[in-house]
Amino acid sequence: MKNPKPQTEQEFLETYDPNIFPHPSLSVDVAMLTVRQRSLEVLVIKRTEHPFKDRYTLPGGFVHLDETLDQAAARLLKAKTGLDNVFLEQLYTFGRLDRDPRTRVISVAYYALVNTERLEALENTDTIRLARVEVPWLGEVGGKVQIRLEKQNHDLAFDHGEILGTAVKRIRGKLDYAPIGFQLLPERFTLRQLQDVHETILARGVNKDSFRRRMLASEQLEATGALESGVDYRPAEFYTFKSPSAL
Amino acid sequence: MKNPKPQTEQEFLETYDPNIFPHPSLSVDVAMLTVRQRSLEVLVIKRTEHPFKDRYTLPGGFVHLDETLDQAAARLLKAKTGLDNVFLEQLYTFGRLDRDPRTRVISVAYYALVNTERLEALENTDTIRLARVEVPWLGEVGGKVQIRLEKQNHDLAFDHGEILGTAVKRIRGKLDYAPIGFQLLPERFTLRQLQDVHETILARGVNKDSFRRRMLASEQLEATGALESGVDYRPAEFYTFKSPSAL
């Protein structure tokens, strides 16, 4: 190409001192997912103010100047659920112009995975609760998803349906090669429980034998020797997840 | 149930003050990658001011209030290279507190893939140029990478080495299941050229037969019937990429 065009005055000033010009607000939203009785659920919060009054959203908030994005996500999640040390990973950054009708807000979305047992203490009130995730597509297609409450489907406020859909797509893709299923199970679990988690996330059955073989061959599982009890059939063995630090 | 003083959505929007909190600045950085003679290269720009004076960076700039993130990335890339209609995808958002010593800047990073032929017109000056990417790890491990210029390795300014490393990790991972190799080749290409691109990105050889079989079986390639010429051995057939819209 020719030499770079000379910068406009605005471009120059923006580069020189970014604080002169207004910039978008920056928030963090978290899709906190869990698997409970073969259903994929997400933590949602009811809005009490306009816009989208009485509609549900993902927990979120603005990024402070003295915290990283990861810290902001962890802080918000702890504020809403009391939970600490949650598996939390950056998902995607959403920047549509009209995603918030009040002002320009760009949101860095995160997804979190939590074992249901840790959420038992969470009070399921009207304002904060777990809702079933309704995914209208198969595989890793993507697109907006809804939540199900009181036997009805609902759209989330803002573009949060889009964010949640992106989270579902991401974890479906990661399930194959990353040890994320363990995040949704208690410390000790059976292979059947692990398979249930995979099938719930993928919204389809998986071949049992090949699933077991792949998991056992992956060297990520440790047999405990202990067996489950209380089932009226042959009890399965409990496994634990080998933490990567132990490898 | 209504509040004692009901607030309409309109009223709320009018009274909302977007500037009650100070926000971080928001920028976009683009790792524009290309493959040339079996080497992975990235577009870098030399800084003329402090901080990091005379060091190289990825092209970037601030997000305007009236554009989406994708638009900002495309605008910046066009401003630096003159190129339009480039494959451009969001990569990750970087938010370390000290990533820019001047002020708090959060950067939404993108990566772009361009066929080298489209970059031939680009003048390789001292301030804007293509540099070889030096990746010190194999596979999809990740971490900072360097660039190579004048037979020496250099760190990029800011956290751009980290951004570039994330881009390399991402495309290595995507190569298996997404048709991104085509973005780095001209319209018509031979299977050997496609394999070269893959091997360059992965920094390792791949099995020729299995690569050919997988590509041909993927239904993404269309044989043109035309053969390459000017080689002193059996000429290979040219293929084109079947655009997903044609499927």
Next chain:
DNA sequence: TTGACTTTTAAGCATCTTGCATATATGCTG
């Protein structure tokens, strides 16, 4: 013209993975 040379393309085969079928093991229940 012809044979040497190099690379593409094709075909054959052993090995590994995956999905499916079959068989055995184990604990609970009536």
Next chain:
DNA sequence: CAGCATATATGCAAGATGCTTAAAAGTCAA
């Protein structure tokens, strides 16, 4: 103790993968 449901193990066919061999098609040199 037989019946039942599920866990666990084994065998096998189909497909994918890596490697070997071979034929095809162009250039080059004698």
